Amino acid sequence: MSQKIRCANPNCRRLFVPDPRVKTHRYCSRQECRRFRKRHWQSEKMKTDPDYRKNQQESHQCWMEQNRDYYQRYRAKYPQYVIHNRLLQKIRDQKRRDSRDLAKMDSTSLQYFLIPNTSPLLAKKDSIDSLSFPALECTAKEAATHDGKSHPLPRSGP
Numbered sequence: 001m002s003q004k005i006r007c008a009n010p011n012c013r014r015l016f017v018p019d020p021r022v023k024t025h026r027y028c029s030r031q032e033c034r035r036f037r038k039r040h041w042q043s044e045k046m047k048t049d050p051d052y053r054k055n056q057q058e059s060h061q062c063w064m065e066q067n068r069d070y071y072q073r074y075r076a077k078y079p080q081y082v083i084h085n086r087l088l089q090k091i092r093d094q095k096r097r098d099s100r101d102l103a104k105m106d107s108t109s110l111q112y113f114l115i116p117n118t119s120p121l122l123a124k125k126d127s128i129d130s131l132s133f134p135a136l137e138c139t140a141k142e143a144a145t146h147d148g149k150s151h152p153l154p155r156s157g158p
């Protein structure tokens with residue numbers, strides 16, 4: 001008989017039977033908990049693995065360059081977001097004064113985790129989340145852009 005353990009997600013904590021094939025099975029199979037595990041893993045990785053951090057920053061930078069109008073459109077659509085974000089920016093500025101390391105991470109994808117959590121306005125959290133980590137896809141697109149044969153963004157004009 002397998003021993004039940006508690007899910008490591010503090011919002012869940014339900015008992016489940018871990019899969020014996022997975023050595024470090026700490027989260028149950030609910031989608032919410034799988035997401036929690038992924039976020040937790042990513043945030044730990046960002047803190048502890050400089051290569052991963054660099055890679056994520058480059059991916060994010062690459063994504064930003066290919067989607068320059070994304071945030072413009074987003075802001076136009078949600079004017080409250082701009083006000084809200086201005087407040088958050090003040091907080092971030094304060095944190096930046098407190099810690100140079102944190103500021104480094106703030107200026108990249110991590111800020112998109114922090115913003116949505118505080119506002120129901122930004123229910124699109126998950127979509128932003130997944131868009132921040134298109135590492136492989138982004139590299140492929142970048143390569144396609146550089147050879148000049150294809151363009152990653154559909155253009156309406158000539």
Ligand SMILES: [Zn+2]
Binds near residue numbers: 009013014028
């Ligand atoms: Zn769980």
